Amino acid sequence: MRTEVKDLLISWAVLSAAFSILIFRSMSQTIEPFLMAIVASISVSFLAVSTGFVFHELAHRQIARRYGAHAEFRKWKFGLLMALIMPFFGFIFAAPGAVYIYGPHLTLRQNGKISIAGPLTNVLGAISLFLLFLGLLALGIINELLALVLIYVIQINLWFALFNLIPFPPLDGQKVISWNPIAWAILFIPLAVMFFVF
Secondary structure (H helix, E strand, O other): OHHHHHHHHHHHHHHHHHHHHHHHHHHOOOOOOHHHHHHHHHHHHHHHHHHHHHHHHHHHHHHHHHOOOEEEEEEOHHHHHHHHHHHHHOOOOOOOEEEEEEOOOOOHHHHHHHHHHHHHHHHHHHHHHHHHHHHHHHHOOOOHHHHHHHHHHHHHHHHHHHHHOOOOOOOHHHHHHHHOHHHHHHHHHHHHHHHHHO
């Protein structure tokens, strides 16, 4: 348990730093002063990784444990290194670790549900934040910076869901499509449209 918490915290910090680097490149062109762009980039990154990555992995773990499997998060050293290097080249390698599941008794259906839990958590997070955005907008208590932060966090959550639903191993999409191609399409296609439109 202690190792799992440590690995999750390290992965969260490294991935947040990676997103901060990438997002700052964009925000520094639209937000002034310079210090405000740094604060906004860090805020977006830590909030996005908390909701997009941490909740995603915990959802996998929770459903796997509900089915009686042993499930724990473990960091991946190569993934952590790549996460820190790639933002300097303009993109994110978001695989600092994963929930490792041992459950030989798991059926294809159960494995599919464990896999879809992560992306569904991202979608629900994005919807919740979008409703918050609309509520703040309706009340007139949102400024440009907060709006930008929320929009980035929503977009990153959608990206986490979309990326993980790509149907290639070891991503979630491959396991979901093996279990139920219709469930995969119902989630993936609207998500792809929503992401690119948003």
